[in-house]
Amino acid sequence: MMKHNELVLPAVEVTQGEGRILYSFAVDGKMLPQFAAISRISRPDGTDVDGYQRPEVLSHISGIRKYIESEAPLIPNAVVLAFDQRVSFTPSNSKNSSFSRLGHLRIPLQSSWTEQEKPAWVVDGQQRIAAIREARIGSFPICVTAFKAESVQEQREQFILVNSAKPLSKGLIYELLPTTQMLLPDMLEKRRFPSMLLNRLNYDPDSPLRLKIKTATNQEGVVQDNSVLKMIEHSLSDGALYQYRGPNGEGDVEAMLLLLKTYWSAVALVFRDAWELPPNRSRLVHGAGIVSMGFVMDAIVDRHHDEQFITLDHYRADLKGMERFCRWTNGFWDFGGNVTRKWNEIQNTTKDIRLLANYLLLQYRTSVWSRSESNATGVTGSR
Incomplete structure (x- = not known):
């Protein structure tokens, strides 16, 4: 008054x-x-x-x-x-x-x-x-x-x-997001759908990432939740998951989860030893590895885009072709141009993630994708 x-x-x-x-x-x-x-x-x-x-x-x-x-x-x-x-x-x-x-x-x-x-x-x-x-x-x-x-x-x-005073951890906020329905500020609204996919990956019985993602309520996990969120967000933006998005930015949840579970199951099979180790002993389950392998997932889906369904065998065959280039637990990464890094020197930074992702994508496209196309052309030409 x-x-x-x-x-x-x-x-x-x-x-x-x-x-x-x-x-x-x-x-x-x-x-x-x-x-x-x-x-x-x-x-x-x-x-x-x-x-x-x-x-x-x-x-x-x-x-x-x-x-x-x-x-x-x-x-x-x-x-x-x-x-x-x-x-x-x-x-x-x-x-x-x-x-x-x-x-x-x-x-x-x-x-x-x-x-x-x-x-x-x-x-x-x-x-x-x-x-x-x-x-x-x-x-x-x-x-x-x-x-x-x-x-x-x-x-x-x-x-x-x-x-x-200590604020709520971002991990706890992200874990709570899928349980909300109210309109949220842009940053949180953008992460609600990826957080729901992350929670399903972490708790669905058939997920290769079951209880493997470290969250506020699953402190025993070894893969950082923020790394999985980045991987999902990149794919939703313009990668393999984009094809299942709806006009509201969400989309076909089950189709997305099937793709993610099938791909990461193949990763777990091909790189079995590295998959079972903690991040300080394996760069595969480290933030840089998770995000970079997410880009490889997008590339594999792009290569097999004519397939009605990309099976576990498709992913596994392509990933097997990548084995000899990966140094998840020992040795040195050879990025070319006299740039080498010891396996555990790769850090969860934007620069290192870009370096690793570009290297893996280059090896996939030149040693797996292009070679397969060349073999297919050669077979066709000999008939």
């Missing part, structure tokens, strides 16, 4: 520890920029740090904004603000508990204020506030937790405490 250049809001005052006071309230997120400033981190004189907030991440803000503009958005986590002494709390006559009481916060407002003159600073929630500000909606109420700070130093300390 606006009243004489101040905003009056129902709130709960909570006492923590030795007299530390918190305020909990709700406010239209569109109004927050009118009284809450963002102190972005900088070094104006080249030495001392001024402020404490990181710059806005535009892609993150865009994803949150699209979610807010969707049909039924929900943001339950509160924004955290630091108030100066101009903000006051007036208790009501309601019955209170031993640590909390109801009342109203009075927050001064002036349209002429600069950022430095505003009575509140954002400690946590900068990107959410920016997304609400930019969203094409009339209003969006948001929960706020606030405290009074004596100095910028205290604000900075609280910022560090709030943001240094």
Whole structure:
């Protein structure tokens, strides 16, 4: 409620520890920029740090904004603000508990204020506030937790405490994604379908990767979940799985799983010894190996695109032709041009994955694919 250049809001005052006071309230997120400033981190004189907030991440803000503009958005986590002494709390006559009481916060407002003159600073929630500000909606109420700070130093300390708490692991988030149906920010929405395929590969009884993928709920796995996700995402984007995609980016789940299970079963058979070892003893089950062999899968499917169904024998025959070039557990990779790497020097980096994938694809196309076509031509010509 606006009243004489101040905003009056129902709130709960909570006492923590030795007299530390918190305020909990709700406010239209569109109004927050009118009284809450963002102190972005900088070094104006080249030495001392001024402020404490990181710059806005535009892609993150865009994803949150699209979610807010969707049909039924929900943001339950509160924004955290630091108030100066101009903000006051007036208790009501309601019955209170031993640590909390109801009342109203009075927050001064002036349209002429600069950022430095505003009575509140954002400690946590900068990107959410920016997304609400930019969203094409009339209003969006948001929960706020606030405290009074004596100095910028205290604000900075609280910022560090709030943001240094260990977040949910990405692995746990990805594992939970397939169980959700609500509209999610773009990055998570993009990973929901691949995460579902990953979970099926990890838990279907007929999967060669059964319980082999390390996730939040399967810590005994040896193959990193993020490596399998990358392999699936690459194939969905423009590889073997693309043919089964639907207009919504998902598609024929069972056909995709059949292809993946058949191919990786062939990998497990052809490279049996390397398949059974942990990543520190086998680069096949290492991130670089999983992603690179995913590209080989795409190439094999491309070669046999005229087949009604690519069988285990198709994959196994082609992979057998690759055996002599692979150094999964010992020896040196010979990438040509005087570039060699010891088997365990291949790392899970973009550069090394590209190096290994390009090498494997080159060997497949020149030593397996082209040779098979030449043999077929020779047989045809001799008849």
